[in-house]
Amino acid sequence: MYVAVKGGEKAISAAHELLAKVRRGDTREAELSVKQVEQQLPLAVARVMTEGAVYDPELAALAIKQSAGDLVEAIFLLRAYKTTLNRFGICEPINTEAMQIERRISATYKDLPGGQVLGPTFDYTHRLLDFSLMAEGEFSDPSDEAENLTAVPESVSKVLEILEREKLMASEMDHQHQPTDITRDPITYPADRSARLQSLVQGDEGFLLALGYSTQRGYGRNHPFAGEIRIGEVEVSIVPEELGFEIEIGAVQVTECEMVNGFTRHRDGEVKFTRGYGVGFGQCERKAMAMALVDRSLQAADYDEEVVSPAQQEEFVLSHCDNVEAAGFVSHLKLPHYVDFQSELELLRRIRAAEQSDSAKETN
């Protein structure tokens, strides 16, 4: 059947109007402002910024509003927007050791310099629906005690570095190479670590969570301990060529997870722990932990581990972790495939007709 182009255009624009209506909901209710999304759904904003690979809470909030709360769609919007931006420089590596800590925990030591700082977390809440939130009530600021409990020193040293100093932990080496930029050079396999980590940061949280979980259940086990998780603001600086020195251009909130993983004999002959790394924008602890688990499982080859499980297979993980790619390709099945399907129909009919005439002959 021939679909008239004009008719298609009308149908599309009608669909967009209907979508706008669904997004707006009941007009007797006040419209949600972008500012409200940004301020009151900060964890959704964080996920969209991380996987959308743009640090801009306002734009992320806009994307969430525009996508009617479909976060994968919002991530897509932000990525598409990112394409239009000029690149005016490359920042210096952020220094998470100098982070303004909002939350910092370690599961490997009961107490350590800087202490355990729970900060704002769902952990230890009982998951009972809080019906009081249904009423619009007055919000009271946290008590002084709560604020004091989260007060932390300026700079808190990192748990894995303490282990490194004791020579119990594999060191992360700066190989002094220019890191790969996966937005310019598509990943080739085997990928280097920088390409892998970039890809994982942008990777779908649900996919990485499932893979990370599968390693805990024996499919590529790597004996993880949450060595340290920290959340807070870090400075971002650049070195403009015309100046030749570093200037601070702002700050971003990040979540970082460093996993301590099972020990093994390293190439240098020493027995040490191994490690996995996860990071993302805003408060995104589940994502950072899942990423760290998968980063470690993808190091299988470095430690001569048998690659038998999905989470250890670099090509499988990296080529399927991007939800913009995945959602696009799955959804493309909705596009017309009339021609291909017609060819299949014709073939199947021909095969069945031939078989029917054969069996008719046999029964005769």
Place this chain on the structure above:
Amino acid sequence: MNREPILQVDNLTKLYAAGKGCEEVSFDLYPGEVLGIVGESGSGKSTLLSCLSARLAPDQGDIHYLTRAAEWVNLYGLSESRQRQLQRTEWGIVHQHPRDGLRMGVSAGANIGERLMATGQRHYGNLRDTAQSWMSDVELDIARIDDKPTTYSGGMQQRLQIARNLVTHPRLVFMDEPTGGLDVSVQARLLDLLRQLVTEMNLAVVIVTHDLAVARLLAQRLIVMRHGRVVETGLTDQVLDDPQHAYTQLLVSSVLTS
């Protein structure tokens, strides 16, 4: 032969579809005897081997085995637990692809020691000594006892698989194309080794192969299979030098492709 057989196969049938599988196979196997099963791929030899080694229940027919304790057992009348126990103590199974018969993720020493540990050996030092002695018996460098099979060549992996099977001194070994996929020179060395071990340990062996040269070198008696059925049996020299059945004649005269 006036001795009692070790394995009696009676009218064994396992069909996936008409002509696919094996059908009405009967034979006796005697202690220390090497029986070759030859035929083209698809002739049902591997299906037969799986049935014989208690890894695939037949549709019909019986297999009786005389245990080390001189007790006749009906293989498929045994519990799965007894079947596994036989497989890891009195029997050996050598797969064509070492990957199917080895634990690729653990060292050569652990591969050899596994059956011993499964049967209750709990002395690390003894396990290591046994593993080393078997490695030298199958001409593997004992310095590589802690290396994983992944670092071994194909021929070395196959020798490791053989050591892993023979460590419990089995009485009956099933081999599926044990030299398939190896270079000709490596094949020859492996065949030499197998022949020597079979004689020294007085093993009864059922070996499946499409390679008549392998059959001639190792087997005393042959079963020729085609389309799941036995078309000819007899002493190896007799079958290969004076084939009676037309199919056997064709096999002997042609260069077979597997």
Place this chain on the structure above:
Amino acid sequence: MNPQTIREGYNFAYLDEQTKRMIRRALLKAVAIPGYQVPFGGREMPMPYGWGTGGMQVTAAVIGQTDCLKVIDQGADDTTNAVSIRAFFRDLTGVKTTERTEEATLIQTRHRIPEKPLQAGQVLVYQVPIPEPLRFIEPSEVETRKMHALEDYGVMHIKLYEDIAQFGHIATAYAYPVLVNGRYVMDPSPIPKFDNPKMDNSPALQLFGAGREKRIYAIPPYTDVKSLDFEDHPFEVQKWEQCCAICGSAESFLDEVIMDDQGTHEFICSDTDYCRERMENLEVTV
């Protein structure tokens, strides 16, 4: 015990009575077959999976109004997760809670067995993340159940063999597998192997709950529990050169605490109740 103290709208100990009965049936089966993992219809709990939902369901199923509950995590009563679970049960049962091991009739634990020997009549409930001791050798449940059924346990020793070959020692320090009642290989949950000997012939009833994996298992009182090993590399527990920096104990399991950025560390008892009691006794003698 005062019903008014139970949070409104909820049953005693959160779960409905039918669910508790179902869990108790699974527990009875588990006690009858020591070390065997009994599947049960695990429920969603108001805590995330992996945070003790299995232990909580077992506790909820066996707790009664006259019980006295102790909850520990890493041996300590004051760790956040222990505090949270204790508060939950206080809220939803109103039973008495305690930090004293000898006072408790019911102890829910994550990763430790108290230092003070348990008594007949006490029940220890373990939170279990991965109940299957063979899981890390064979990920498939179909296979592992078959291995248990056929007592096909050779692979367990392969792991121990590999450890010795590579490191000269059995390199499993926690969740160290045990053979229960001469029949089932069991994961004791991630307790340090230091605690393994306490499971053997304990007068207390030991119950294990794995919520996410929906399995329950048990060690009845006075049951043989043997840690797997080799004759020439026998099972050994951890020892420290240091003593507890607070109470001076040389016998207890010690946690390492980092004092400064140079990594200077001290060791303190992981069992806070044990440490406190020793300090009290020391003060009395002084």
